[in-house]
Amino acid sequence: MDQSVMASIVRLKAAAARPAGDLGALRQAIRKLEAGALEDAFGMVPFGVPGLDAALGGGLARGALHEIAATRESDIPAATGFGLALAFLAGSEQADRAAQRAVIWIAEDMALTESGLPYGPGLDAHGLPPERLITVAVAHSRDVLWAMEEALRSSAVGVVIGEVRGARLDLVATRRLTLAAAGHGALGLMLRAAPDPEASAAATRWIVGAAPSVLAHGPGPPRVHAQLTRNRRGHLGSWTLEWNADHERFTTHSQPVPAASVHRPARAAVA
Amino acid sequence: MRRGLTTGIVLAEARAMHPDLVTVPSDEAADARLLDALADMCQRYTPLVAVDPPHGILLDISGCAHLFGGEEALATDLTARLTRHGFVSRLAVAGTIGAAWAGARFAPALLDTDQEYDFLAPLPLAALRLKGATVAAMARVGLKRIGDILDLPRAPLAARFCVDLLRQLDRARGDEREPLNPLLPVAPYVADQPFHEPIAREEDVLRVVERLAARLETAMTARGHGARRIELMLFRTDGEVKRVAAGSSRPIRDPAAIRKLFVERLTALGDDLDPGFGFDLARLSVLNAERAPDEQIGLTGGEDNAALDLLVDRLSARLGPRRVTRLISHDSHLPECAAGTMPAQAMTAVALAPGWAAFRAFQTRAEAVPRPLRLLARPEPIEAMAGVPDGPPVRFSWRRASHRVVAAEGPERIEGAWWSEHDGPARDYFRVEDTEGHRFWVFRAGLYRDPDPNFEDDPVCEPDLQREMPRWFLHGMYG
Incomplete structure (x- = not known):
């Protein structure tokens, strides 16, 4: 038998004999290579909900793009609230409010007419100081993507929220935005009016709808039903989250729905 | 003119003289626009240009003429340019506005300094920019030329005719200063660049912007200034002038930063920046300059703010300042x-x-009710049904979808200021949640009321006025 063939057999045998833990480490290393060390370089935005953070590998990655789709058109305010809560959490580790990086909200005129303009007193009650926000209204849908990319590239911006209604979002567009976000670690959030089956380079994809709150002399703290339908780092799942603006954190009262083991296209998840 | 027609002639008379006459109604507004455009074109010679309606343009070329090879060369160039565009022009250069005005209309000439006296003497009195009545009154007593009044005693002249006569005379001779009222305020910093070969491509324009900005930077640094608002003027070969202005949120003087502003502006303009056959002159002027401290590097937070300003500037340049x-x-x-x-x-x-x-x-x-995250630009009317007159709605329909209210908080009454009539009736706001968990901010404008007893017996009063039903609106959405 040839010498080299012998050597490779020996190597394979050694590999087979290795404990399973090594395989896990190997997988982790591969995942790290795949997901890009870039995303990790800026840390995470934790939800503060243990099961959810575990699924995400610590929280929502900064320096990446995340898609938040409203279940239906009428759930856009709920999706907005979810996105703004994340925007708040992304800046919350800095105690000094003035030192927090800016939040840029970019939307088409049409979206603002249909779903309402950001309202300062309401944002403040939700937890996000209006001083941090810069709103950008654009006339054409393609300008949303342009403005998002510009904002994500800026080192002074912490969170970019883009309401993308009309523009077609393909792999190229989302990839561009992801690369832009990786530059300075801004959290990119894309608000969609409805789940989009199109392929996307976003790190996570959420479908968010309103959920009935716990009533006590009127409406209680807002609740949303958040469904994680794409996650590059772990398994998927579905949670009912309550945003507590006074304590400025998410809580969950229901157990997570057993996570779907396979990646389902967004459309299947809605049906 | 050649056929005996003059301005001011009656149309019927003109038609009697020439039955084949083609007439076009005069459009004074269009004439004024054309004059403004011509004045714009003249900006290439000097920043101090004023229009003198209906036919005149005044240029203050003090200190500018040598750039074009002297006054004579400038005059030739300007006349040639106007002729090329199909205008008949008459031009005079003089030390005072009055003398130049008289010259252009009665005896085109290029005057040297202190020649006004001799130049004006043989000209008719109308050259003094006087009212027709004054000229006619003077003609009656035999005063026809400017020379006739130059040596007359001033006081009787003013008493006999008008004070304006003496003032115009003084102004024409340079005894009284006359300010030019320029179209545009003179920019504190200006740099321009003529081209032998007209440029048309966007990249070329941007390269020129950067080169001009570098020249301005030197001047601004010397005085510790930075630009807040910059205008780029592009003079097209056919006489049209394109203006592109860009603003920045902090004083800047870095050529690369100025170029970046114009990258966005030119992209936003797109095809509106029609170069035609090219631009043969570009001018960059700083319209607003502010004190700018020398760059401070290393102070905490400063870099972040600078980066944010840069972003805001870029977005504003492309989308418009009111959109950011x-x-x-x-x-x-x-x-x-x-x-x-x-x-x-x-x-x-x-x-x-x-x-x-x-x-x-x-x-x-x-302790007001929390406000909604998103507010509609104007409240949208909804069909609502309330359980009790002053209570929250039990169900309502908005944008053709029906919502059943399961929880409500309120009312919070908000009334307009007492002195204002535009604020409408008092509003009772409620925060409501429907069966699916959507939350809305709705209000009732007006109150459910019993019919006013004072009006009930009044047969003249419309029944609607007696009992105006309150209307419901949806104003915002909660997250």
């Missing part, structure tokens, strides 16, 4: 007036803070 805004707080109870927007270029976060701090202080004291 910050939220401000107003001292008002009406929800749509309590918050507003300001162009982000005009405001820094630091300047915003006091307004919102005051709002928070008020909010904690007043």
